[in-house]
Amino acid sequence: MSTVPMSVHDAIAARRDVRAEFSGEVVADDVLERILTAAHRAPSVGNTQPWDFVIVRNEDTLRRFAAHVAQCRADFAASLPADRAETFDPIRVEGIVPSGTGIVVTYDESRGGDHVLGRATVRDTGLLSVALAIENLWLAGVAEGIGVGWVSFYDEEFLRDLIGAVDVRPVAWLCVGPVTEFQEVPDLERFGWRPRRALSEAIHHERWGRQG
Amino acid sequence: MSTVPMSVHDAIAARRDVRAEFSGEVVADDVLERILTAAHRAPSVGNTQPWDFVIVRNEDTLRRFAAHVAQCRADFAASLPADRAETFDPIRVEGIVPSGTGIVVTYDESRGGDHVLGRATVRDTGLLSVALAIENLWLAGVAEGIGVGWVSFYDEEFLRDLIGAVDVRPVAWLCVGPVTEFQEVPDLERFGWRPRRALSEAIHHERWGRQG
Numbered sequence: 544m545s546t547v548p549m550s551v552h553d554a555i556a557a558r559r560d561v562r563a564e565f566s567g568e569v570v571a572d573d574v575l576e577r578i579l580t581a582a583h584r585a586p587s588v589g590n591t592q593p594w595d596f597v598i599v600r601n602e603d604t605l606r607r608f609a610a611h612v613a614q615c616r617a618d619f620a621a622s623l624p625a626d627r628a629e630t631f632d633p634i635r636v637e638g639i640v641p642s643g644t645g646i647v648v649t650y651d652e653s654r655g656g657d658h659v660l661g662r663a664t665v666r667d668t669g670l671l672s673v674a675l676a677i678e679n680l681w682l683a684g685v686a687e688g689i690g691v692g693w694v695s696f697y698d699e700e701f702l703r704d705l706i707g708a709v710d711v712r713p714v715a716w717l718c719v720g721p722v723t724e725f726q727e728v729p730d731l732e733r734f735g736w737r738p739r740r741a742l743s744e745a746i747h748h749e750r751w752g753r754q755g
Numbered sequence: 756m757s758t759v760p761m762s763v764h765d766a767i768a769a770r771r772d773v774r775a776e777f778s779g780e781v782v783a784d785d786v787l788e789r790i791l792t793a794a795h796r797a798p799s800v801g802n803t804q805p806w807d808f809v810i811v812r813n814e815d816t817l818r819r820f821a822a823h824v825a826q827c828r829a830d831f832a833a834s835l836p837a838d839r840a841e842t843f844d845p846i847r848v849e850g851i852v853p854s855g856t857g858i859v860v861t862y863d864e865s866r867g868g869d870h871v872l873g874r875a876t877v878r879d880t881g882l883l884s885v886a887l888a889i890e891n892l893w894l895a896g897v898a899e900g901i902g903v904g905w906v907s908f909y910d911e912e913f914l915r916d917l918i919g920a921v922d923v924r925p926v927a928w929l930c931v932g933p934v935t936e937f938q939e940v941p942d943l944e945r946f947g948w949r950p951r952r953a954l955s956e957a958i959h960h961e962r963w964g965r966q967g
Contacts, residue, residue: 548762548763548764548765549762550760550761550762550898551760551762551763551766551793551894551895551897551898552760552789552793552898553760554763555793555796555797555891555894555895556796558796558798560798577764579954579957579958580954581763581764581767583952583954583957584767584768584770585767585890586770586772586890586893588907589943589948590941590943590944590948590949590950590951591949592951592957594957595957595958595959595963596957596959597959597960597962597963598958598959598960598961599961600961601961604961615875615876618875619870619872619875622870622875623870624870627870631872634872636872636873649963655949658831658835658836658839660843660846660848660943660948660949661848661908662907663827663834663908664827664907664908664909664910664911665907665909665911667882667926668907670879670882670883671882671883671885671886671889671926671927672886673883674883674884674886674887675886675889675890675893677887678797678798678886678887678890678891679767679890679894681798681887682763682767682891682894683763683764683767686762686763686764693798695800695873695874695876696873696875696876697876697877698876699877706959706962706963707962707964708963711963714879714883715883729802731801731802732802736801736802736872737801737802737803737867737872738802739802739804740795740804742791742792745791745795745804745806745808746791746807746810747808747809747810748809748810749809749811749812749813749918750918750919751807751861751918751919751920751921751923
C-alpha cells in the first residue's frame, strides 16, 4: 500500500465486489477495527445506529455457509432461461472461505424505541441506514487494500440460525480480506451479465423523465 | 477547500447530516456532476444500477416540499411524549430551500428484468443498492465541501406526485449545497436526542451476543 491516504473519489472508482481476488491472508485486527469504525460512523435515521457486526472466522461456519450459498446459486441457475444460464455459469457469487472473514451485518428495528426521528413516514429508512454503514465499510476497506464482497445468495432463516440471531435481521454477509488486486471492470460487466448504464440516463431535471 | 484530496477516513469522520449550515450558494454544475458520478459508481445487486436522480431547483417546488415536510414534522412532534417533544423542539429536520438543490433518489424495482442476480433470496437488496449510491454521493460531497442532508419527513405519495414519478419509488430527498462548516458533533447527539453507541457494543464474535 502507498503511504498517501486514498482519496474518496479514488476509492469509489477502485471499489469492486470481490469474489476471486482474496489473497488467502486474513485481515489484521487493527485494520478490521478501522474498517468497522468507518462503518459505525455512518449516518442513521434518528441516530439509531441500528446495525451490528458479527465477525465469523470459524472455518466450519464459513464452510457451512458456503455450502448453503452454493445450493442457492444452483437454484438460481436452474431458474434461468438457457442463454442467461450460460452467461451466469462462470460467474462467482462468493469468496466466503478464501476471504477468511465473514461479517454479518444485522438490522435491529427495535433500536430507538417507539419514536424514531425520521422513520415515522418512511419505515425503510431504518433498513437503509444499515446499507449506509456497509458502504462506509466497503470504501474504508478499499482505502486499506482490503476487498469486500457482498453475498446475498442465502435464505435469511438459514443465516439467522447459523449465527444465532433471534431478534435482529441479517442484512448482508460480507466477505472481507486482503486482495491480490481489484479488477478494473466489475465482474458482471466483464462476464457480459449486465452493462454499465450511462450516468446521463439516470439524471432527470425538475421532474421524472425530463432528461438531457 | 484544500488542494489535497480528502481521504476516505477523513470524509467518513467529517460527514454530517446537514440542515442549518447551507451557505445559500448553489452547488456548481461540475461539482454536482462529480458527486453524481460517485453515486452512480456504487455497487448494486446484479449490476442493476436501479437508482435515478431527479434534480430539483425550481423554487416553487422546493417551497411546496418544505411546507409538506413542516406538516409531517408537526405530526411527529404531536405524537411524542412531553419530554421527547421538548428535546425534539429545537431540532431542524431539513434545509430544503436554503440548500437550493434537492436530489430525489429513486428506486426502479423492475430494472434488471425477471432474473436479477443476487436478488432471488433477498428481495431488499435492490432497495439497499440505492442506499449504497446515496452514501457514495454523501462522501463525495464532503470531499468537495458540499453538504448533504437526507430528508425523510414526507409521505411517499406526496413526493411521487411532486416530481411526477409513476413507476419508480422515491427513496430519499437529499438537500445538497455548499456549507459554511460541518458540525463536529452530529445534531441528534448535540441536541440530546440520542447518544452515540460504542463500537464495542456493535461487535460480536462468531455468534450473536458473544461480545468483548
